[in-house]
Amino acid sequence: MTQEIRHHLTDAILMAYSAGSLNEAFSLMVASHVSLCDECRARLAAFDALGGALLDEPPSGVALAEDSYAATLARIAARPPEPSPEAAPAPRRTPGVLPGPLQDYVGGDLDQIRWRPVGMGVRQAILRTAPGATARLLFIPAGAAMPDHGHRGTEMTMVLQGAFSDEDDHFARGDVEIADEHLHHTPVADISEDCICLAVTDAPLRFNSLLPRLVQPFLRI
Ligand code: ZN
Numbered sequence: 242m243t244q245e246i247r248h249h250l251t252d253a254i255l256m257a258y259s260a261g262s263l264n265e266a267f268s269l270m271v272a273s274h275v276s277l278c279d280e281c282r283a284r285l286a287a288f289d290a291l292g293g294a295l296l297d298e299p300p301s302g303v304a305l306a307e308d309s310y311a312a313t314l315a316r317i318a319a320r321p322p323e324p325s326p327e328a329a330p331a332p333r334r335t336p337g338v339l340p341g342p343l344q345d346y347v348g349g350d351l352d353q354i355r356w357r358p359v360g361m362g363v364r365q366a367i368l369r370t371a372p373g374a375t376a377r378l379l380f381i382p383a384g385a386a387m388p389d390h391g392h393r394g395t396e397m398t399m400v401l402q403g404a405f406s407d408e409d410d411h412f413a414r415g416d417v418e419i420a421d422e423h424l425h426h427t428p429v430a431d432i433s434e435d436c437i438c439l440a441v442t443d444a445p446l447r448f449n450s451l452l453p454r455l456v457q458p459f460l461r462i
């Protein structure tokens with residue numbers, strides 16, 4: 242089944258992933274999207290090849306500063322072993338709703354997720370990743386809305402099942418919405434199916450109404 246993905250990762254994010262400079266939660270997002278998206282996987286392969294070529298052949302006539310070479314080597318050495326794009330140049334088409342890299346975190350597919358209620362029928366499961374950014378799975382019942390909110394940092398949300406809309410656009414399986422401090426939105430799940438998303442954030446969200454603000458510290462959103 243080919244599905245059309247309309248909302249992709251940016252070059253900046255793919256380059257940062259290729260250089261190994263993304264945090265664990267964001268790396269998980271990239272690995273998950275790339276496992277579903279031929280287009281981003283091809284762009285990532287190009288960045289990986291470019292990075293390798295730069296290391297193999299410093300441009301002639303241009304003196305590559307010794308410390309920048311060392312810094313690049315250090316970046317590559319520091320690259321997290323998992324998830325590694327080289328290890329899986331071909332897509333890991335795992336059966337089920339969760340992409341392969343996510344199944345590794347959860348220990349299986351949807352039946353392995355330990356959901357916690359967030360209110361209004363919304364459930365979440367926070368994944369164990371290094372501090373500095375948070376990765377969570379979100380379950381939004383068909384037709385339900387998330388509390389409207391803004392963002393302090395970057396939030397990336399990828400649809401795994403169902404679909405959602407906000408003020409800007411419509412997002413279906415594989416689509417990634419990238420939100421920053423300029424976007425304020427109220428995601429609403431499509432009525433046809435419960436919506437399950439992977440969401441990663443590097444800063445707490447900014448809620449408008451009081452109740453979400455009060456529970457926010459407990460839910461780590
Ligand atoms: Zn893509």
Ligand code: ZN
Pocket residue numbers: 390391392396420426
């Ligand atoms: Zn948001």
